[in-house]
Amino acid sequence: MKRCACDSLPDAGRRAFFASAAAAAGAAATTALPSSPAEAAPKPAQSDKKELADKRKFMEEATRLAIESVEKGWGGPFGAVIVKDGEIIGRGQNRVLLTGCPVFHAEVTAIIDASAKLNPKALLGSDYNAGTILEMIPREANSPDLVPERARMLKGCEIYINGAPCPMCMSAIYWSRIDHVYFGASLKDTSKIGFDDAFQYEDFTRPWDKRSIAVTENFEREACLAAYRAWENKKDRHPY
Numbered sequence: 001m002k003r004c005a006c007d008s009l010p011d012a013g014r015r016a017f018f019a020s021a022a023a024a025a026g027a028a029a030t031t032a033l034p035s036s037p038a039e040a041a042p043k044p045a046q047s048d049k050k051e052l053a054d055k056r057k058f059m060e061e062a063t064r065l066a067i068e069s070v071e072k073g074w075g076g077p078f079g080a081v082i083v084k085d086g087e088i089i090g091r092g093q094n095r096v097l098l099t100g101c102p103v104f105h106a107e108v109t110a111i112i113d114a115s116a117k118l119n120p121k122a123l124l125g126s127d128y129n130a131g132t133i134l135e136m137i138p139r140e141a142n143s144p145d146l147v148p149e150r151a152r153m154l155k156g157c158e159i160y161i162n163g164a165p166c167p168m169c170m171s172a173i174y175w176s177r178i179d180h181v182y183f184g185a186s187l188k189d190t191s192k193i194g195f196d197d198a199f200q201y202e203d204f205t206r207p208w209d210k211r212s213i214a215v216t217e218n219f220e221r222e223a224c225l226a227a228y229r230a231w232e233n234k235k236d237r238h239p240y
């Protein structure tokens, strides 16, 4: 489906988009230490200590949410918090068992919670003004993105998750334009307690016809493209 920030790119640009996104995700996945040049700049020891103490507090809160979900029988042992300017603005916990909804994961619900907080009123696609996460911001310097500006979403935020995100949640993080992912337990740790996340990442690397779920490609493609043309022809479309 043509809903990705990369979709308007030619093939080379699209590959570059994914390469840089994957590199960013890899960096986030392998280190819990500050990695951006600004964060890595030398600072007084006191402020480093405070920053690390804050990060630990955020992760403690994610873990607290995860444990609460298990103890109350609401879902799996997963919790997440979203932080902006040093403050928690969104909380989520796995509530798959409470809701009977298979996608009720901690990261997705934290994103929904944070988005609601950053949008001062119900938007429902009608208010794209400053002060909402749909406010347009210009692309960054050196970005391979060919679209000059997009909605801000959760840019400027970090997410803390007690366990590695599943592919759905990692994808939700891309859509949200969150800057940095911190997670504790690895995909291997998660496999050990009986969850399939690692397998899904593996399955995603296979061609459509080799995946564990049957996929039919190009079904009524020409008719389906009418929706894409509607988007392309919309003069006041709002890129996100």
Ligand SMILES: [Zn+2]
Pocket: 105, 106, 107, 165, 166, 167, 168, 169, 170
């Ligand atoms: Zn998930």
